[in-house]
Amino acid sequence: MLEVKRLQKVYDTFELDCSFTVKSGRVTGLIGQNGAGKSTAFKAILGLIAKDSGKIVMFGKDIEQFTNQDKEQIGVALADSGFSGYLRIKDILPVLQAMYAEFDKEFFLRQMKHFHLPMDKKIKDFSTGMKAKLKVLVAVSHHAKLLILDEPTAGLDVVARDELLDILREFMEEDEERAILISSHISADLETLCDDLYMIDNGKIVLHEDSDVLLSDYAILKLDKQQFDTIDKQYILRVKKEVYGYRCLTNQKRYYLENYPEMVIEKGTIDDVILMMVRGNEQ
Numbered sequence: 001m002l003e004v005k006r007l008q009k010v011y012d013t014f015e016l017d018c019s020f021t022v023k024s025g026r027v028t029g030l031i032g033q034n035g036a037g038k039s040t041a042f043k044a045i046l047g048l049i050a051k052d053s054g055k056i057v058m059f060g061k062d063i064e065q066f067t068n069q070d071k072e073q074i075g076v077a078l079a080d081s082g083f084s085g086y087l088r089i090k091d092i093l094p095v096l097q098a099m100y101a102e103f104d105k106e107f108f109l110r111q112m113k114h115f116h117l118p119m120d121k122k123i124k125d126f127s128t129g130m131k132a133k134l135k136v137l138v139a140v141s142h143h144a145k146l147l148i149l150d151e152p153t154a155g156l157d158v159v160a161r162d163e164l165l166d167i168l169r170e171f172m173e174e175d176e177e178r179a180i181l182i183s184s185h186i187s188a189d190l191e192t193l194c195d196d197l198y199m200i201d202n203g204k205i206v207l208h209e210d211s212d213v214l215l216s217d218y219a220i221l222k223l224d225k226q227q228f229d230t231i232d233k234q235y236i237l238r239v240k241k242e243v244y245g246y247r248c249l250t251n252q253k254r255y256y257l258e259n260y261p262e263m264v265i266e267k268g269t270i271d272d273v274i275l276m277m278v279r280g281n282e283q
C-alpha cells in the first residue's frame, strides 16, 4: 500500500535516510525518540516538505503523480496540525464535506456524540484528549484506505489513549484492505495495536520486526564476565557493558533458554529492545 525507498532529507545536523513498507491489512508503527526523524519522514511522504531523494509509492502510484482524488484516499493526523482553536466542530463540518467527496457526515456526528465532543465549543477550549480524538476522528471519517498518524497518542492519559486505539481498531476491522502508518516515541502505546514495527534512530531504521516476533523471540541476557566470555554469540545482536558484566540483546530467546538454562534471561520489552539497539554495541 505504501513503499518508501531510500527517502532522504538533509537538515544542517540531521540526515534522514529510511526505507519501509506499509502493507494492506496491517498496522505499521514507526517508533523513535524525540528528534529521530518520524515527523520529517511523514511530512516528506505527504509532500509537505520536499525530499532530497528517494521514491515514495502509494496505492501503486508515485506520489509525485498524485491527484486530489488520490489524496482523498489518505486520512492524516500530524503532530503539529489541527484546526484553528477559534473554530467549533459545527464550523469545520461544512469544510470537511467540501474537502472530501466521501465524507461520512452521519458517522462523524455519531462519533462526536459517542466521544462527547461538543459541536459548539471553541476547539481551543478542548482538553488535549478531546483535540487528539477530534483529529483522528476527522481522519477516519472519509473512508480512507490509509491512515497516516504522527504521534496521535502524545500527551494522552491511559483512558483517552485506549479510546483512541479503539477508534483505530474499528477502522481496521471495517475493511481488511485498509492500513495504518502510526508513529510514537512511546512503544507501549503501539505494541498492542501494531502488526509491524520499525524503529528509527537518528534518521535511520535500526530494526524492523513483526510485533509478535519482537515480543516472543527477543530477550535480554544478563551475563557475568565468565558467562559472556564462554557463551555462543551468534544470536547476540547488541551488547552493553554493565556493572555486573554484560547486558545482551538476542532475537533467539529459545536458543539461549534451551542451551543455557542457568543464565538470567529476561523477556525484553519493546523499550528494552530499542534501548539496546540504540545504545548497545554491535557484536
Ligand SMILES: Nc1ncnc2c1ncn2[C@@H]1O[C@H](COP(=O)(O)OP(=O)(O)OP(=O)(O)O)[C@@H](O)[C@H]1O
Residues within 6 Å of the ligand: 011, 012, 014, 032, 033, 034, 035, 036, 037, 038, 039, 040, 041, 079, 185
Ligand atoms: N525545518 C527544519 N529545519 C531544520 N531542522 C529540522 C527541521 N525540521 C526538523 N528538523 C530536525 O530534524 C530532526 C528530526 O526531527 P523530527 O521532527 O522529524 O523528529 P521526530 O522523530 O518527529 O521527533 P519528535 O518525537 O520530537 O516529534 C531534528 O533534529 C530536527 O531538529
